[in-house]
Amino acid sequence: MSRQVVTRFAPSPTGMLHIGGVRTALFCWLFARKHGGRFILRIEDTDLSRSTDDNIRIIEEGMDWCGLAWDEGPIVGEPSQWKGPHGPYRQMQRMDRYKARIQELLDQGLAYRCRCSKETMEGRRQAVETAGKVFQYNRGLDAGKGCADAHHDASQPAAIRFRMPTGGDILVPDLIKGDTRFPADSLDDWIIARTGDGPGEIGVPTYNFCVVVDDTHMQVTHVIRGDDHLNNTPKQIPLFAAFGYDLPAFAHVPMILGADGAKLSKRHGATSITEYQAMGLLPSAVRLALARLSWTPKIDGKAVESAEEELLTDAQMIQLFDLDDCQKSPARFDMDKLQWLNQKLIQRASWETLEPHLRPFVPEIWDQKPAEWRARAIQATQKGKSLTDMAEALRFAFERPAVFDEKAAEKFVTPAVKPALREVRDLTDYSHEGLEAGFNAILERHGLKTKDLAQALRVALCGKPVSPGIYDTLMLVGREEVAARLDRWI
């Protein structure tokens, strides 16, 4: 019987929640959901100088907005609480466990204390590098200078190094990249714990060490992470063995690049998930767009073949998700595709599901409008590319135009249509049918085309010749307000 699938997303709270991180989290989440497993959120905050509680909060809220719920992990806003049987889920709160494991390794001779100071290390490193070689601790040109076999002066604070194998290859089996081999001799005895505060004390353990302790303790079966970690894996693998654990499955997902092919950074525009939220994107669209980078869903073995098939629901993504269908190469982030997806998802959503997402972008008075009005407002603008577009298209419904498009006014609000405008002002039946009937009657009386009156009304009511369908526009503004806005023109 195979174990229940367990995946984890393990970000460092050193800044905003990066879109690349969200994608990795999404893959972990999809995989866990697909296999009926658990998804863990673990905070890797051992870099004391850069980690903050605020950043942890940002990660939690970003994940939450994205709909990536974790089964185990921190509880939002409660730094000392967590859910799940293997907590705490913040590494700085797991120090006792790390130190115990380090002590075991020390006792077994699998790790040793290193009291080489930063200064002497720097000198040795330079000596090797000026000779044109790679610096490896206690190996190559540095051989014999390490602390591995020297007598340790216990009165001095020391860092702790893990004994790495020499000779042969370290095999990293990877579900995406395939088997990858690293020559053991290209690695060295790396530091698993920083220099402690006092004699004999164990300092804060390092990333590669904590990861292994946590992944084993939390029973992670599938380590799905960015492929920048592929090179770290051969360091971690001997550690799993030292602890006596089987290897989890590894899957290193390719990076997300900016539109120019360079690493995604600030100058490419939005990198933080919060910015995508502010742009008026639906979390479902962000999920789909991110998932489709480096993953091609296959239906019955065939890749999606139409625009219709591109628009996967979460349920479909979960059902279809397969690491076998993931790309090995990095993908560039395509804002156009995201916006298209967003537009399509907005189009096919019901007004009720859209409303909570739209609410942050519209004036507070929204909540006082009747349901019928809100439904009409959303349905009339559901063709926009984003929620912000929708909100913008709805401005006329909340406020009188501050400025008027002069050219449009001149072109459309002609002396010939003003009498018609006056009749529109006096219309009383504001049902769709009533408006249509009244409208057409007016057109006929004045010998006007739909376009003539509709455009004149748009300018008069909205300040510009662009608005939703003319009956919707009238209904959203409302009879009294229509009359008030029209007075100015007749």
Added chain:
RNA sequence: GGGGCUAUCGUCUAGGGGUCAGGACACCGCCCUUUCACGGCGGUAACACGGGUUCAAAUCCCGUUAGCCCUACCA
């Protein structure tokens, strides 16, 4: 420098010895239309380079080039 990963339209990708190299986004054109959009139809556009293997290479092998990652008492 060493080690590792990667390479099909502008972008995301399908294909993996014989295809007119397929789709989606973007772009362009036409149609629809009360504005803006939506929608419908159509079009332009790609196998990084060089060697092999083979009757046949985008596909297999070897190089080259380019990009990225690791090479920290960062994660």
